[in-house]
Amino acid sequence: MSRDRIGTSPNRVGGIGRVTGSQQYVADIKLPDALEVKLVTLDVARARILSIDSTAALAVPGVHAVLTAADLPQPVPRFGPQFIDRPVLADGETKYHGEPVAAVAAESKDAAEEAARLVKVAYEELTPIVTIADALAPGADLVQDPSIRPNDPLAGTNVLREHRFGWGDVDATPADVVVEGDYTFPMVTHFAIETHAYIAAPDGDGISVWSTIQHPNWLQRILAGVLGMPLAKVRVYAPDPGGGFGGKQHAKYEPLVAFLALRTGRPCRLVLTLEETFKAVRRTTTQVHVRTGVMSDGSLAFVEVDADYNIGAYADIADRVVAKGSYPAAGPYRIPAVRILSRSILTHTTPATAFRGFGNPQVNWAVESNLDAAARAIGMDRLEIRLKNVARTGDTLNPVDTRCDGEWDQSVRKAAEMIGWGSPLPPGRGRGIALGIKSGPTTGLSYSTVRLLSDGSVIVLAGTSDMGQGARTVFAQIAATELGVPLERIAVVMGDTSIVPYDQQTSASRSTVLMGNAVLSACRDVQAKLRAMAARVHGIHEASITAEGGVVRLPDRELSVLEVLKPGLGRMGGEVIGNGMARKDAEPDHPLSGSAAFFEFNCTAVEAEVDEETGDITIVKHVTVSDVGKALNPLQVRMQDEGAAIQGLGHTLMEHYIYDDRGRIRNLGAIDYRIPTSMDLPLHMESAIVENADGPGPYGAKGMSEGALLCVASAVGAAVRDATGADLRDLPLTPEVVWRALRERDRKNAEVTAR
Amino acid sequence: MYAFAYERPATLAEALALLEAHGPDARLLAGGTDLIIRLRDGSARPAVVIDVKRIPELCGGIREEDGRLVIGASTVMTDIAADARVRRRFTALAEAASVVGSVQIRNRATLAGNICNASPAADTATPLLVYDATVVAAGPGGLRRIPIDDFFVRSGVTTLAPGEIVTAVELPFPDGPIGAAHTRRTRRRGHDLASVTLSCAVDATGRTRIAYGSVGPRPVLVVDESGILADPVAPAEAKAAVLETVFAGASPSPRSMRASPEYRLAMLRVLGARAIATALDRMARG
Amino acid sequence: MTRTVPISLNVNGRPRTVDVAPNHTLLEVLREDLDLTGTKECCLVGECGACTVIVDGRSVDSCLMLAIEADGADVLTVEGLAADGRLSPLQAAFLDKGGVQCGFCIPGQIMSAHALLAENPHPSRAEVEEGIAGNLCRCGCYEQIFEAILATAEGVER
Known part of the structure; x- marks a missing residue:
């Protein structure tokens, strides 16, 4: 037991699946009847799309759909965590190397790939802006359509935003020596060994989407917005990602795959190649x-x-x-x-x-x-x-x-x-x-629910994504410490927006602090309910009871959690549900x-x-x-x-x-x-x-x-x-x-x- | 990956017949560590892939024959790098074979495949050049022996005639003691394609054979008969002058993203000096 | 559609017969046809090692081997290591030493380590470094992976 508590290093929760190969990452999930998706891309960075001819692609046996921007609601839906700027498919012009102009859904990967090659895209290659100097050159073409940010004085430039921070007066502050220099940092990519992968499946009057995403709740919001569905009808499954490092924080091709699933009425799966992932993040x-x-x-x-x-x-x-x-x-x-x-x-x-x-x-x-x-x-x-x-x-x-x-x-x-x-x-x-x-x-909101079941085992619901950092293990250790339960009797459930309460995001090294505090407060809520239960069972005042670390202390004796639970729940069984939240509010100024x-x-x-x-x-x-x-x-x-x-x-x-x-x-x-x-x-x-x-x-x-x-x-x-x-x-x-x-x-x- | 037909001939004759029947539509598959990448990215689109790995004539492993070491075409890098004879008598080849890709790649990649790709950066090309290897090819007209220096043309192109299959590579055992080394430049210490490869061998007469690759369309062999490079007391300037002649054949492409021509040419000189020093040291130790 | 060809192979000790398309790799057939998804797909050019399996005793990148080439072969995948529900010593050591973070590269790492120890039961640290150099770990868990492999070797009788 003591090895499970805080400050010790028990084996990773979820580790067995990872060493035996039974851990299911998104690409390992096979839904019955699923179609395979392949992106259609151009080998250019910037091009004006003149026309797209899908005839030959649609003739490939097993092809069910070739989705182009014209097949989407008009204007082409756009999305993004900060600006609503990214179209579901390139809208008239590709703006980076590998931006998809269409997508094929077919019975097999082979058919999807063959059809993707056969989609004929007529385009005019345009001179791209690659470097900062290109972007800032007088008269440079605009990368972004200025209508994306109306009323923004910078909208007529390639500067999306300027940020000024500081304090004191640099110009008025004397210094004995001033040293200055120019430094550059290269363009690098995450290279998570798990490439990005997505599955979308129609689900009654809603949709289910599996993604290698770090922020399932944020993705749920994006999908609901793009598809015009209520949050409750968009179910995002986020199996533990095979490495994220930030690259999997935000939606990329999930809306596209969702549109394909709705169009074909079939589950659709897109597993990016490493090269495609490089082009995406x-x-x-x-x-x-x-x-x-x-x-x-x-x-x-x-x-x-x-x-x-x-x-x-x-x-x-x-x-x-x-x-x-x-x-x-x-x-x-x-x-x-x-x-x-x-x-x-x-x-x-x-x-x-x-x-x-x-x-x-x-x-x-x-x-x-x-x-x-x-x-x-x-x-x-x-x-x-x-x-x-x-x-x-x-x-x-x-x-x-x-x-x-x-x-x-x-x-x-x-x-x-x-x-x-x-x-x-x-x-x-x-x-x-x-x-x-x-x-x-700088802001944050995490909810957790901790369920103490009738046999004393525990389910922790926490919407963090465990992409290797070990959040699952740490949350289990918190529950083990607070409720006195060994790790083998704790399950940590993550990555399902229909079951797991809201978590804002898995980023900024926040999960141990924010979700950790939420789990801790949910455990303390369970403890409070155990005290109330013990008070009821033993006919004594709640204030005279303490509960911590799996021990419920009455004035005259100590009881284990099970000794409280059994009589407390009675023959019908049941459970003790604790809820917790950790919140850090925005500061407007x-x-x-x-x-x-x-x-x-x-x-x-x-x-x-x-x-x-x-x-x-x-x-x-x-x-x-x-x-x-x-x-x-x-x-x-x-x-x-x-x-x-x-x-x-x-x-x-x-x-x-x-x-x-x-x-x-x-x-x-x-x-x-x-x-x-x-x-x-x-x-x-x-x-x-x-x-x-x-x-x-x-x-x-x-x-x-x-x-x-x-x-x-x-x-x-x-x-x-x-x-x-x-x-x-x-x-x-x-x-x-x-x-x-x-x-x-x-x-x-x-x-x-x-x- | 594009669709193609697959053939696995059981005999050399069958393989030659398939090659003849399909001509340029066929590609030979040995280890597959290059071909399968090309099949996937579409840069090779054969109608038929002929797997030569189960042809007995190519599977002879490594054997000694008439003063030569014969390496069967299907022999993989792992086996070459581990072979005691190769390690002792053809040290530079063992070194080169041991740095081709990762363990997994070396368990599949074959010597014949490495040279038939004719990549200018192929690690085994330069040791084969300094050891004066011979490529044995079977064709419709029978067996042909091609000196390795006559084998490479440019990236992806060899002097192998249409319809020919490499069955083995032969290495003559050196007459006397020699010292040899293989060196390379990469962007990291873990497996990487080389931006410069260089092998050298010195013998007791002071003759120095240097071969270098990845700095031009094909690997280059230069033999210094002057003895200056192997002479421990020759002045540095004299050695440098000889090395300038040796490396005159280098013409690295400015288009490569692995290293600039300037750096490659500079490293050729650094590697040359280091490899010669190692080779001399090895010869001295016997 | 491509004509498929039946092949027979032994996977994790079990004889299997499967119809394969000539252009399908061993990786695809393991994952898609035999439902052995423990073997992972990443780079598809033999650089990352996520797809490492052992074929006839040697580790290979299954993305660079056609399935049809494995006709008649013995193939061992990560699913074949644990016996009777018990982790192999390597698997247990990876857990104990913290050799696992996101886990995506781990099946490949373990298969490379397995092949290494089969050939060289007591490798030096340098040999371990080289033995798994074909298996990229972006979580950067290499030190712990070395410890796991060396600890497993320690447990093997000399």
Whole structure:
């Protein structure tokens, strides 16, 4: 029993299905009579669609429908979490490489694929806007139809929104030294091993939709809107996703598959290929200009950040990524003056969406690298400048937001000690250290229902998606702790909007805090009902009874839960139902509409070795330390932190989309888009945590799992700079990029010598 | 995947007859690690796929014959990389075979398939060149032996005639002691297609054979008879001058997204120097 | 429609006969015709290893093998590891060591690990790293996967 409780690391709930192959992911679900769907796409980024001829496709045996925009309600329905801008099918013009112009439903995958190839689309290829510079060029074509955002003065530009944050007066704040620089972050994709998949099936006068979605309740709302159905008639099943990382937060092709199901009257299934998934989701990419003002004693005077984010063709949730990612750009420091300007810029590229870190790693790379440059400019140690400026508990960061809510310097000192900061290194090696901060959820709403059944076993209903982070296990541990039930007797039910109460979303590392608190309060509701039951059975006053951890204490004795339940429920059986809720309301005057529920804080330190001839980086040691408040499951915390660190090494060292001049992604799929394998890891990886039980979640927990990704690039880049003296501004640090930086260093050194 | 017919001939004669009957509409299937990708993406659209893996003449494994090591066409990379004779006598080939893809790929990919694809980046091409291998091909007119340096034309094209099937690759055992090495450049340490491949072999006379790939339409073999590259006391400038001649045949494409021509050419020199050093060291250790 | 061809193979110790289209991969036939969905589909180019199964004792990417090529073969999939409802030592170690996050790559990881240990019962860490390099884990659970494989090897008598 004790091994099931909070603070221990029992085996993952749902783990057996995952190691035996019996876990059912969306693509594993076979509905009787289901049709297979294939998207019809053009091998261009931007094209005007002149005509679509489905005749040959419809003649393929087994084909039931070829859906085009003309077959949809008119005007073509659009949807999106922030702007109602994404059409169910390309509406007159494709705006990114791979945007579907039609979809085929057929009896078999072979037939659907053959028919998709036979759909004849006449189109005129148009010059796409691929880069931020293209988008901002005077007279540039507009990516988005201005009627999508009427009354918006920016509607006549490719800037979707501008965000201005800050405090103090940067221009009036004196600094002894000002260092500035430009940094870029590459276009990377989630590459969850499970590709996106969708099934839709007519269900009486409603519809059922299975999706690899992270936010089933949000999808339900989108589908209800697009289909004109009441929420109660839209049932979304969200089996545990095979990795999400943000890419599966919002609706993509679910409305399309739903229309096909309604049209054919049959279940329709669309499993995207990896290449199609690449065309559907990516991280926002950035160009950042940073100015850091510092006093000669190392105290920060001001930080100014201009961040342009290329968000692609449709907004998805990317503008929120831009706002929330750039908002804490100045970092976890006490700074008298900060000015941030960030812009979401539309281009004819893959629509960007949330991705672990939510816009923060992009600016962290710039701001932390520039802080190193400032330290060098005043001759101060890079650790020392961070310790001097990092906020202490209760310190103000942004005057309108949550104050520093952790002992952050503890993490920094721990990481420095673990990496051996300051000890001598062999030639060719260097160290880097970087801090990362991310605002937790700014609003949130989670409900949970906990059902204590007549035999003392428990069902927890929680609408979080367990995509690997282990939410199922943590919720079960909370119930085990509160109700004294072993994990084997607890079932956690998720992912069915008709059964499981509402959860706003699985994002922003919120689930342990928000849904965790909801589960905790539902358990406490069960406890309260057990006390009332015991009072009734024993004819004593409820106030004299306590219930916790599976023990009901009467004034004269202790009873187990079952000893209360049996007489309390009687011969008819029944159950005790507890309800819980956790809510964080919006704050209308706040620049992000809500202050941070908590901050995720991480310090990453790296020792790296560089091969001067080839540019190869070897990460000799990688240390990641996160302030988690309280580790409810220490092993899962470690897995999340180390996993985030390795994912961060991807965009740091190797990952990026490569576009051709026609806006097509050249390195689609797993052959030329490289992610870390088991042979690409640091030689030593160590993770550690700081626990002060100072978080708002159950038992003092904070959200975690994004923190360890935030500053990976910054720490690695700093270590490479330390090892070589090369100036690095652009990720990923591929061997060739590092090799070029080394040549550039040599060229500059030669110039200096020549003078 | 497009529909196609599948044939699994039991004899070489049957396979040759099928090839003759279907001509350019047929594709040979060995390990399938390249062909199946191409069948799926539509860049290969044969009407008939002829699976050669159960033809006894191609399945001979690795055997010694008349001073040569004969590697049957169906032999997979895993078996080549693990073979004691290959490891000891043809070290660079063992090294190359052990870096082709992942374990799963090496369990399927064949040596013959690797060279018949004629990818400029094929890892096994460069060691076969430095070891002076011979490709054995069966055709309507009987067996033909093609020196490996005459085999590659450009990506996807070899001098194999229509209707011919590679049955084996032969490696002559070197007369005396040699040291050899295979090196490559990739974008990560885990399996990856190489942006430069380079093998070299030095013998006791100081003759150095260097082959490099992925920097032009086909892999290139250059033999340095001067002895300078293998001479431990030759001045660095002299070696560099020889290497410039060796690498004169490199012409990397600017269109590749794996690495720029500038980087490839620079790495060719780095890999060349490193591989020679390793080869010399190996020869010294015997 | 494509003409199908009957093939016989042994899957997880059970003889099966199935009519396959020549252009269907072993992966498709396992998942769609034999309902063995434990084997996963991802990249379809032999890079990710999610579809790894063991054919005649060797690990292969089932996306790069035509089903018809498996005629007469012994195929082992993740569903064939647990016996009598009991997890295999590898499966248990993956759970105990935290080698599983989202789980989607895990059947492939376990099959590669199974093949590795069958050939090399006491691998070094470097051999484990190389042995599963053809199995991508985007959750980044590699350290725990190594621990699970090495712990399983520890449990095997030397």
